[in-house]
Amino acid sequence: MKKIAVLVGSQRKKSYSKALANNLVSLAPESLRLEIVPIDQLPFFNQDWESDLPTPKEVEEFRQAIGEADGFIFVTPEYNRSVPALIKNAVDVASRPPGQNKWGGKPGLIISNSPGSISGFGAYQILRQSVGMLGVRLMSFPELFIGGVDKLFDDEGKISNESTREFLADSLKKFENWVNKHVK
Ligand SMILES: Cc1cc2nc3c(=O)[nH]c(=O)nc-3n(C[C@H](O)[C@H](O)[C@H](O)COP(=O)(O)O)c2cc1C
Numbered sequence: 001m002k003k004i005a006v007l008v009g010s011q012r013k014k015s016y017s018k019a020l021a022n023n024l025v026s027l028a029p030e031s032l033r034l035e036i037v038p039i040d041q042l043p044f045f046n047q048d049w050e051s052d053l054p055t056p057k058e059v060e061e062f063r064q065a066i067g068e069a070d071g072f073i074f075v076t077p078e079y080n081r082s083v084p085a086l087i088k089n090a091v092d093v094a095s096r097p098p099g100q101n102k103w104g105g106k107p108g109l110i111i112s113n114s115p116g117s118i119s120g121f122g123a124y125q126i127l128r129q130s131v132g133m134l135g136v137r138l139m140s141f142p143e144l145f146i147g148g149v150d151k152l153f154d155d156e157g158k159i160s161n162e163s164t165r166e167f168l169a170d171s172l173k174k175f176e177n178w179v180n181k182h183v184k
Helices: 015-029 058-070 087-092 121-134 162-182
Strands: 002-008 032-036 069-077 107-113 144-147
Touching: 002 058, 002 087, 002 144, 002 162, 015 032, 015 107, 015 162, 032 162, 069 121, 069 162, 087 107, 087 121, 087 162, 107 121, 107 162, 144 162
Parallel strands: 002 032, 002 069, 069 107, 107 144
Antiparallel strands: none
16 A cells, blocks of 8 residues: 655635645545645744754645655646645645755656636746756656546535546546556
């Protein structure tokens, strides 16, 4: 059983990204245990934590959770053709202090989404650039851009469209193979 930390780039109560992440948890193959790791309690990264300020408890706990994960799934909306600060902050927080980057060498998957048809493509690319540089082994095929996300869910928050459910379940199977290649 591999532990996969799921990071969601929105703290909005009715966030589509959150709904998508919740659906992934139930669509994942048995050998992947997906756990949504909250990032909305994290303070903004402060490099003074590496010198004269104490590191907040939430930061220590988050770094530990990322360190213990076997892999990552990032579910992000797009803000102004980039990633929301929330998810970029989480990436920065667990990349430090120097020499203690918690992301490196582990498998990852990015899923961007938007009500619009460009599907968060800008956010996807920018997140790819950051976490790729940190050494996350990103699965690059299939690319997961979910457009029209506002029309995807039923009243219980479940994906109502069978073909999207199948696409996500199949992508998670491929991610399972990818994880098994990178984690022994
Ligand atoms: C500050 C801000 C900037 C946004 N910029 C974009 C954008 O560049 N591209 C896009 O497709 N949607 C953009 N949107 C719309 C979001 O896709 C939409 O609000 C979405 O529901 C946010 O994700 P969530 O449902 O997970 O909270 C923006 C929304 C906000 C609040």
